[in-house]
Amino acid sequence: MTQLTPDLLDGPSPFLLVPDAVLLPEGPADGHAVVVSGGSFDAVGPAEELIRTHPHLDPVRLPGHLLMPGFVDAHHHLTQSFGSALAFGEPSEIFRRVWVPLEGALDEESAYVAAKLAAFEALRGGFTTVTDAGTRAGVDVEVVASAARDAGIRCVLGLVCNDADGENPSVMDSAEKHLARYGDDPLIHPSLAVSVPEAATEATLTDTARLAAEAGAVVQIHLNEHLAGVERSLVRHGLRPLEHLHTIGALGPQLLAAHATLLTPRELTLLADTGTAVSYNPVASAWKGNAVAPAITMAERGVRFGLGTDGTRGDGFRLADAAEFAQRLAYGLATGDSSCGAGWTWLEHATRGGADAVGLGARTGTIAEGLAADFLLVDITHPEVALSWDLPWELVRRGNRDQIAAVFVGGRLRLWSGRPVGWDGQALVRRAAELSRSTVGRAAITRVHPTSTAARERSTTP
């Protein structure tokens, strides 16, 4: 038996991998193999057949491993990574008190390091694609692009197009340039972003929708996330935010609505009828939200959706688990729905559904011929999943990043046993630790909640 080592996997293209099983859309396929060439899957099929039809390739046998699609994070803020725990325990709309001041305090180096740190964490958690909702740091977004590229992760890169305050008169010029900027970049996929509907003029909301639709890109908007935002829209327009976007023609397949936690039945119908996509962010709901998106109903109604971390934590397996768990607590228990989508729903939306939602369905998210070779090798000999009866569901409930042996993006080995290939992950983490102290120190962050230790003291002091 060949011992699995990184040099076996990082040879010159093309290469032929023979794991125990390949996770296909219809389920795990035993005895399957893949041929990777030029960054894409050249062939996917029964191992014997591929070995026979590719006699010039030396098969790399991967006993005890599952080859599965990399996770797609449909909603992230890469330049917020210095402050994850600053938001813990905070009431809703923390972007006002924590994220905007934090990002505003980033300079070019700290924005780059923050974004690369987030990309590193994402790769460690099995994400091969992250969707950045647009940095509000005062730097060129190319800083974020280069961090993602240098880390080796695929990135849907949002450019913030907020102009409601009248301060961004050439917003559509910038949007057009951004969408044209990464034409031949293998890892960076440009996207437009509006923080929340009220942050842009109606003209910009409709113009960004049109421009993105023409370019095959997505517009990211935080939508119907917090009660306060929904109520502000009702007072201002007599309509909820999603209904308002519908009346101005901004819904559609190009829109990626982040969160969409507070949905009426009518808004669910609008999402389904217009082909609008959603990023369902279950951990964000638990940590800082007002509600849990009705994802199980969205699946039933054919609403397109992926799963997003919103920068909470970068572990694809834990995200899929949270997606199921949140549905179960918020909806399944009340209705006696003991299946709650079973395991496959959450794996599917964490991979293929996510790729579709972020506009990359034709590029990634599935192990299939012609698609980018964005995949994980998962060690399935650990006690958590070795005695397998239902692998998709076991991956959702019992999987975690420890079981990820290797992460490939665009056919290249990017992470091996949790460590990046070709660059120094520990040095990056050390620099991030230094820069995060000075950045947070100069950011005008307002926290409502004390630290955990202070909260303990408060609760135990008579």
Ligand SMILES: [Zn+2]
């Ligand atoms: Zn967000």
